[in-house]
Structures are given as structure tokens and as C-alpha cells.
Amino acid sequence: GDSVTQTEGLVTLTEGLPVMLNCTYQTIYSNPFLFWYVQHLNESPRLLLKSFTDNKRTEHQGFHATLHKSSSSFHLQKSSAQLSDSALYYCALSETSSGQKLVFGQGTILKVYL
């Protein structure tokens, strides 16, 4: 079945440094949709950004990601981390045909320090 892998369970960095959270996926479908959800402490997950277009950069709230089908990746990046970015980040995959079942990665906790 489909799967999503987030290799880092915890990423810690100093405010102002660049952020990169890794996400790779496996699917038999040629046109998957990829998502990043963010969950701040004591809140519920909310959509950060999504993409289904190969090699096209998607941006939202200072974060960006590019779907690369050749490497099955959808890494999340930000040029300069802020304290408020500290949260749990989930990468997720959906099949184009159903568009209704999301497969989530294990999640990466991002902690930003002064």
C-alpha cells in the first residue's frame, strides 16, 4: 500500500536558520497529491500546503515545497525559522482517484530556539 516516510522525528534549530523537513513517499499511482499539515501545541492539525504538480514550487505562510516525482519527495522548507514555527509537521499523501483517503507520515517535531 501507499506509505509516507518522514525520517526525522525531531528537528531542533536556532531562530533565523533555514528549515528543511524531509518527506518521501511510495505509491502505485502516477498522480498523487501531497500535503503538509501543521499542528501547534494543544491545537488540531491544519493544512499548510498541498501540491500535485511535478516540479512546481508551492508556497504558503513563508513555507514552500516542491513535488519531485522522480525522487518521490515533497520536502518542506523555509528560509528563516521563527519561534512560532515550533510545531508538529505531518506530510501526507492522497491518491488522485479517490481524493479522500490520506496516508500520513509519522510526523516531525520542529523546535525553534532563540
Added chain:
Amino acid sequence: GGIITQTPKFLIGQEGQKLTLKCQQNFNHDTMYWYRQDSGKGLRLIYYSITENDLQKGDLSEGYDASREKKSSFSLTVTSAQKNEMAVFLCASSILTDNQDTQYFGPGTRLLVL
């Protein structure tokens, strides 16, 4: 705008007990979901429903029942609570946008089994 409410917010049960969690949404969304959130394991789909009276099993359906009584509500039952079980159950709903569902999450029900 809309809102998803989950009741109860906290649920403490006994081993072997049957426990029911409720979810309501006023988005008028067609599809609703139940996920289980465990630290380090991401969000795992238990059940989802694409319309009233429809039920679809997710990867984690064993040990659970669900009921979509009407479009706005989706209930989840833990058929026999496991001792020392501790997890957060998240309800979500979605509507088709840009040919791809975006899921909106409720605040969660935190379960502890003594």
C-alpha cells in the same frame, strides 16, 4: 466558516469497557473521518464515511465501530478498551476543492484507559 466539535474532550475508561466518541460538523461537508494519533506513529485512519449511512474501513478499524447517523455527525465506538491505552482521537471532515479534498480537523478526544 464552520466548526467541528468533538465530545467528550477527555474520556477515562475501564479495561473492557465500550466507549463512544462523537463528532459534529456544520461545514455541510460530505466526507468525515476518524483518526487515531499516537506519538511517533502519525495519524492513522480508523474509519471514514463519504455520505450519510456510508462506512469505509481504514487501516486501523479492528477494535472499533463507527456510525454516520446523519450528514453532520459521525460517531466512533471503542468496542473493548485496552488497559493502559492512551491516545488522541481526531475527527475530520472534507469537501472537494481544486479536485482534491482538504481535510479540516476537530480538537480531539483524549482517551485514557485505567
